[in-house]
Amino acid sequence: MFSIEKIIRPHLLGLKPYSSARDEFEGEASVYLDANENNLGSLAGGVDYNRYPDPYQKTIKEKLAKLKGVKSEQIFIGNGSDEAIDLLVRLVCEPGQDEVLLLPPTYGMYEVSANIHNVGIQRVPLDSRFQPVFEKIAEKQTERTKILFLCSPNNPTGNILEPATVEKLIQSFNGLVVVDEAYIDFTVSPSWSTRLEEFPNLVVLQTLSKAWGMAGLRLGMAFASPQIISLLNKIKPPYNVNVVTQELVSNALDKTAQLHDMLEVIVQERTRVMDQFESLSLIEKVYPSDANFVLVQVPNANELYAYLLERGVVVRNRSTQPGCANCLRITIGTPEENDHLLDSLKAYSAQVTTK
Structure with missing residues (x-):
């Protein structure tokens, strides 16, 4: 059985996350003197911008939960899906020891994130149809292989990875299997986020940059077990998605x-x-x-x-x-x-x- 405790970097299990002012007080008050904000207002033209944003983007998560058919506690919101990629590498990969497994040609940020954190990279090229070869991937996996990145629809090739092979990889892989679905809205194939309950090692990435036309707002999503999401929230920056993005995204999610x-x-x-x-x-x-x-x-x-x-x-x-x-x-x-x-x-x- 997969257990995140077995692959998380040990020192993070006991990490005490930063506690922001908005973590320590939730509710309504008439006078806020707890976060060292500028109570006179904002030079950006709106009094709302002088206040820190919701650190956990609760309104957006509630709307996404209904839209995607998942639970709010299964959603991580980041500054683009690139933030989720970076945090996942940081969560389970020990620098100089562990490695990730990539299937080129694929999205370049997986490799960049691994290199930033001094994490090893194993590569198993897709076949001539740009499909994963299960046997070759299985041969490459070691106890130090902590993440398998799959991009489906794949970038830059555009094709969906065969679901039967993806399922076999999720079932057999000892670490996290991250399925990047940045382009999922352009296909009729179902999202792997509908199967989170079956696979505790599955993480699904999506974004509002493509189909929703909000690349400039930088909002990405990771869907996973509540335990994995809780750990990502533990190591993320306290206010990682700004007020303007949260407001505009919340409004956009009503325009299906x-x-x-x-x-x-x-x-x-x-x-x-x-x-x-x-x-x-x-x-x-x-x-x-x-x-x-x-x-x-x-x-x-x-x-x-x-x-x-x-x-x-x-x-x-x-x-x-x-x-x-x-x-x-x-x-x-x-x-x-x-x-x-x-x-x-x-x-x-x-x-x-x-x-």
Whole structure:
């Protein structure tokens, strides 16, 4: 049986977290003289901003619990999901001793966080279909392998990882299995957050940066057992999500109808753009996508990337990633932006053909 006590860094078990003013007093009062705030107001233009925010984002968690079908105590809120990634590494990995397991090509912050904390990295590349190979992953795991990071839909490839393989990995892995679902809203596949009760070592990451269109507000979520969430709250900074973000996010979470409308447009545009890609001779391969971007393989990614820049179009060159030679990652934009992209690709194709 998995037990977080067996893999947490031992000194953190007895850690006494910082106790903020808002931890020690909850409720309503007429005069607040406990947190050394500026009671005259705020130069930011709103009197609310002179007060510290709710350190545990209770209002947002209540709304997310209903929206995601989980309990409030199963939710951690962070300054982007990158904060949750950093805290998870910090929670269970001893610097200079432990390691994490990555499946490239994948999201780069897992490696960055491990490097920041002097944590070792083992890598098992995805196969030619960008799917995990269970046997190779099992061979790499040791008693020092504390976290397996899975990205599904995967970044930069866009595909969902096969659920049967993911489940097998969660069941067999001795440490935390972190499934990063930043792009889950763009697919019909169910979230792994619906299965938290089955797997005590499962952590699911999501974000409001993608489908919800709030990248600038920096709010990410981790879903896990109440015990893991409690430990993350124990080691996080006391006020890690600011007042403005909490207010705007709380209001946005009431607008699920508008979210569905935006998702419908993006998914329709993804289909249209991918169909157009398939018809262009310069694009050698269009990879399947369950995200709001498409990975394509072209004869010369560097040359096409530079050409698109000249036309005012910025995409992401992923050619240096394992298995992604001459690949560009292209975000699905507005219909007008997508038209400009497609026109640029057609112009480039015509230019290459006439050479």
